[in-house]
Amino acid sequence: MYTDKHGNTWFKGNLHMHTTDSDGAMSPEDAIALYRENGYDFVAVTDHRQFCPPRDAEGILVLSGGEYNTGITPAEGLVHIVGVGMTADPKGSTEDSTQVLIDKVHRAGGIAIWAHPAWSLNAPDFIEKYEGIDATEIYNSVSGFPRNVRPDSSLITDMLAMRGKPLKLAAADDTHFYECETCKSYIWVKAENCTREAILDAIRAGDFYASQGPRIEAFHEGDTITVETTPAASIAFFSDTVWVEDRVHIEDGITKAVYTIGEKDTFVRAEVIDADGNKAWTQYFSV
């Protein structure tokens, strides 16, 4: 948890992790303790094709979760939907369509996160058919090295934003091996307290950002987007104008950059990278 200069409190969480209840290498109890010891305020255990109920744990909020999938190959529509915060078993099944899975998560009181679209090779025109996606993973730690190659889904989410469907951006570890993917990518959620209701409401409202280290703030004022960050190495702005002269700001210890919204821009977002290569991602601004 940290408090920003405005007095807002932010809580750190990982909403995607597997345990020995499916194909993860650590028991739920040990995995939760590991994240708590690493400064996390909340987690969701999201084992495959099952409802992982909320748990009482000392010093950390453990939300319910589950990861539900449809399809086997990208060509037939491989989709993984992570449900978080349900108050009852949504009873997701591999027989369900993607829309049915999303709707079941909502009916059970949870939020539906479209997991790792780049790993799943989900094209923008495929994703945009679905309603009710509360967030997607712009970065999924386990989808990167050393066991995978597509952790970063930003090209897919930018193409969705260009088509008028900007999704809220989360990051998560999708912890399986409890090796270097662990405690790498997470979200900071702005909420008054760390309860299920407050965290879910804040995520639905988009009051969160994805990070691997930098703490950021971004705001839209007039025709500019401003990003402020803990000292970093670069701040870069993404939009749907292909050439922008001052899109990238590189400077040792940079803490602020301003983007002037272009005439043809329909969306803007930003990525911050620190000296160690850790990123943070703002949400999309529709402009």
Ligand SMILES: [Zn+2]
């Ligand atoms: Zn998955």
Ligand SMILES: [Zn+2]
């Ligand atoms: Zn997973």
